[in-house]
Amino acid sequence: MEILSSRTLLISPDPEALTAFYRDRLRLAVAREYPGGTVFHAGTGLIEIPAHMAATAAGETGDVLWLQVRDIAATREALAAEQVPIVAEPETKPWGLIEMTVADPDGRRLIVVEIPADHPLRRDVRG
Template sequence: MQVLSSRIILRPADYPLTLAFYRDRLGLAIAREYPGGTVFFAGQGLIEVAAHGGTDASSTFEGALWLQVRDVTETQQELADHGVSIEREPVLEPWGLWEMWLRDPDGVRIVVVEIPKDHPIRLDSRRP
């Protein structure tokens, strides 16, 4: 299988509330809009909030959205300024990443991550 693009599609119970959360509170840039839906840029991926095609139930998502930011402390303040409730403040995890947790209006878990400059993910493995 050759994947050309991908995105996560959320079908929230309250479309206007969830749309406002991703657009206004998280401040994600809009990739495109169409009648009944909005697609947001999320780094190298996309998040689509759709008001169509689902049931009347909230989105169920067993995992988490993983969003990498440059500075998790600045992001925490920015989100707080926009009224976003932080479920868990930034913590340096044993695997070396700074992680902060929050949830969208349907309870979808969002992990906001900062990768330190010296973390192996950011090191060039081609150099000895």
Template structure:
């Protein structure tokens, strides 16, 4: 099986509120819009907010969105100024990443991550070519 692309699809109870959160508060750029939804760029992935949601109240989300930021302190300040509640303030985790947690209007957890320069994720694991 060849996977050519991927995205996360959200089906919020209140499309307009969730759309405004990702577009205006998080500042994600729009990749495309279609009748009934908006797709955002999110680094190397896409987040789609579909207008045909789970308004029956039975929605649940198991997992989290993982969004890498350049500077976790700057992100925390921007989100606070925008009125976004910080569920867990930035902290360096035992595995070396700087993480901060927020949630979207439907309660979907979002972890914002800063990867320090010395972290293994940032190292080039390729062997030098001769």
């Protein structure tokens, strides 16, 4: 599987406090903010705190890997052929990304993402 980019998602029962910690106390630079989340630079990696994926009231948290691929349909077929558990089939989310979820042997979620050509993340914003 060819990975174009990746990030670690930190799921929290209090995403605002966690965002403040990484932004204000660790002073990580913000790579991107969007309605419902913040992505931070972390060396050569990225850390995302997605408020729209807040932990349950029971306080369950977890690690989620976000893996960008070139072609989600081809990736889905390759992963299925390798008997990787597909938790959620590819679908276009309200925010415009095509996402599917798979699981590793420990049950950790991996969100596999294709960014469509017309999505704002793919636009060249240079003047």
